Amino acid sequence: MNSRLTKLSAVILLTVGVIVLLSPLNSQWLNWYLAFNSTLLKLIVDLTRVSLIALLLAGLLSPFESLGWWAGWYGDGIETHIPATIPMNLSAKSSSLPQPSRYIIYLDGISQSSADYPKRVQNFLNTLAAALPSDMVFIQDIMAYSALNRPLTIQRPFARVWRGINHIETWNANSPLDIFVNLRNTFQVAVSTDNRYGPVFNRGTAQVILNSLRQRGYQPGEPITLIGYSGGAQVALGAVTYLKYALDAPIEVISISGVVSGNNGVALIDRLYHLKGDRDLLAQLGAIMFPKRWPIMSWSSWNLAKVEGRVQLISLGPVSHSGPSGPIDPVATLPNGNSHLGQTMDIVMSILT
Amino acid sequence: MLLSSQFLTWNELISQDSFTHLWALVRGALALNASTFERVHTEPHSLLAALTIVFLAGLSQSLSQIVVLFINQVRPLRFVLSLLISALFFVVGYGFWALSIWSILNLTVDGQLQFVSVLRTLGFSYAPLMLGVLVVFPYFGSAIFVLLSIWTLLGVVIGIDAITTVSRWEAFESAAIGWTVVQLLQKTVGQPIATLGQWITNWVAGEDLITNRARLAEELYAGLRFSRGEPAPGQQSPQPVSTDRAEELQRIALVGKAARSQIGGQISGQISGQISGQISGQISSQRKREPTERER
Numbered sequence: 001m002n003s004r005l006t007k008l009s010a011v012i013l014l015t016v017g018v019i020v021l022l023s024p025l026n027s028q029w030l031n032w033y034l035a036f037n038s039t040l041l042k043l044i045v046d047l048t049r050v051s052l053i054a055l056l057l058a059g060l061l062s063p064f065e066s067l068g069w070w071a072g073w074y075g076d077g078i079e080t081h082i083p084a085t086i087p088m089n090l091s092a093k094s095s096s097l098p099q100p101s102r103y104i105i106y107l108d109g110i111s112q113s114s115a116d117y118p119k120r121v122q123n124f125l126n127t128l129a130a131a132l133p134s135d136m137v138f139i140q141d142i143m144a145y146s147a148l149n150r151p152l153t154i155q156r157p158f159a160r161v162w163r164g165i166n167h168i169e170t171w172n173a174n175s176p177l178d179i180f181v182n183l184r185n186t187f188q189v190a191v192s193t194d195n196r197y198g199p200v201f202n203r204g205t206a207q208v209i210l211n212s213l214r215q216r217g218y219q220p221g222e223p224i225t226l227i228g229y230s231g232g233a234q235v236a237l238g239a240v241t242y243l244k245y246a247l248d249a250p251i252e253v254i255s256i257s258g259v260v261s262g263n264n265g266v267a268l269i270d271r272l273y274h275l276k277g278d279r280d281l282l283a284q285l286g287a288i289m290f291p292k293r294w295p296i297m298s299w300s301s302w303n304l305a306k307v308e309g310r311v312q313l314i315s316l317g318p319v320s321h322s323g324p325s326g327p328i329d330p331v332a333t334l335p336n337g338n339s340h341l342g343q344t345m346d347i348v349m350s351i352l353t
Numbered sequence: 354m355l356l357s358s359q360f361l362t363w364n365e366l367i368s369q370d371s372f373t374h375l376w377a378l379v380r381g382a383l384a385l386n387a388s389t390f391e392r393v394h395t396e397p398h399s400l401l402a403a404l405t406i407v408f409l410a411g412l413s414q415s416l417s418q419i420v421v422l423f424i425n426q427v428r429p430l431r432f433v434l435s436l437l438i439s440a441l442f443f444v445v446g447y448g449f450w451a452l453s454i455w456s457i458l459n460l461t462v463d464g465q466l467q468f469v470s471v472l473r474t475l476g477f478s479y480a481p482l483m484l485g486v487l488v489v490f491p492y493f494g495s496a497i498f499v500l501l502s503i504w505t506l507l508g509v510v511i512g513i514d515a516i517t518t519v520s521r522w523e524a525f526e527s528a529a530i531g532w533t534v535v536q537l538l539q540k541t542v543g544q545p546i547a548t549l550g551q552w553i554t555n556w557v558a559g560e561d562l563i564t565n566r567a568r569l570a571e572e573l574y575a576g577l578r579f580s581r582g583e584p585a586p587g588q589q590s591p592q593p594v595s596t597d598r599a600e601e602l603q604r605i606a607l608v609g610k611a612a613r614s615q616i617g618g619q620i621s622g623q624i625s626g627q628i629s630g631q632i633s634g635q636i637s638s639q640r641k642r643e644p645t646e647r648e649r
Contacts, residue, residue: 070424196494
């Protein structure tokens, strides 16, 4: 209770602080604002201002989950998301099955808020799980945007809000509320790319992945493939530095519509397959936003890895970032008649097998 | 006596007029308005306002360094105290810079310039750094900090230009030379003061803070590979495995913190030299780091 009160007080203090400290910037703005005559316009402007301040606060608070985890502020344990029972076919040590040839770990896009994936993603995962050879272990229970491996919907100050959003999303898939989940997780991607916080966040996600590997009976040296969708690709690349150190195993990353900064993990990676649709504006934004990916920065680890052939860019054709025209949609079809999902599956399977 | 007139009584402080008035000055300083820096000297409470601005700027400055405190695993209360102490040191640093600029200007150009005038001007020119809370923002924070620092430097130059007869370039030179002198003094005759400052910082944090960037990065590798971390409650026991590397893997820390307390003190500086074959036999002899106060 005390800890909740402390956290709440800290958030309130930060809010008031931000509002007060930003108030000197208000003078010009206020003159402009007072000139409005329309109440509706004022309401819209007010709502926009409140939203911007909320967004700013969310951004300011975003590094503290992973930083606090490392500092031990939330107790001593890293909470692993352990399934009650590990399916026999997934547990490498549980039977006389041959030694797994590869471990595949899926890291979801920024819409992830709980262990239950959206229908489209779940369909992709099911298709992939069915297509994989029996000697590959597929891990798909990682919360990519939490160093604590904690879903948004439990054990958080705003867990109820996230549960509410999930509930509405289930009821109405077209509701715009998922933007809040997307924004929250986008901030975590930003944390992963940040020179200051990134190492701590990436260390946390690497720990989560290591724990999950261990639960599945991972044997040292066995190759690993991380499949990251959208922001999950950045999280995967961020974790590579620490995974490589911990396991000393071959590590590949398949980035599906990935938004990656190019400054984490690329130097150590064995191979990165970067799948991107021509209509994918978000993945394109990543290439513009992160200077290490600019062609002019020829000495950056991203560009060096490209020259060495460790980064392979694969075009998905006229495919967008997500949704009905995204890379894992089973209905949308390409000019050649193959579905978007079919094409992505073909590429992923050709890489894996 | 001169200084006492600069401070507000409580009643004055809460009176909206004086607060609003000072806030208007802050806005002027933010807008790099030269006339604001002239007006500052006619305001009765402007020195207190200047010191407050510098303290808030100092807090911002320390916010840009919070990751150091987090990686060092400083506890929440000590974390807050560390920020406050860091802000206070920032105010002291500002005092030295003001003294340095005042000395240079007095010796070279304007023999009549009052020290308090430089204090006020320099203090108000720190106003952009009050927005420094934004440096916490992920990814964009570092760029914001650079922008705010340049904005502040422009404020300093315009401020000095406004209160003296020197040109803009001379104002810039006096600020730059003043800053360099402070840095040189800090590294030479000021070393005992710097050491005392470091001692106080460590004392408040409750441990010897690691501040070196490379060593901070190395800290994060602690416990990744070779710790004897016990399974967390509800965690499955590690599977028995045969090879040495497998044994190492089984020891992968479940808890970064617990692992760090086992080998953290030793691991820094050794990462590059650690190879898998060496470690398995060494774990039992790895000494524990001296527990910090909070760990006791």
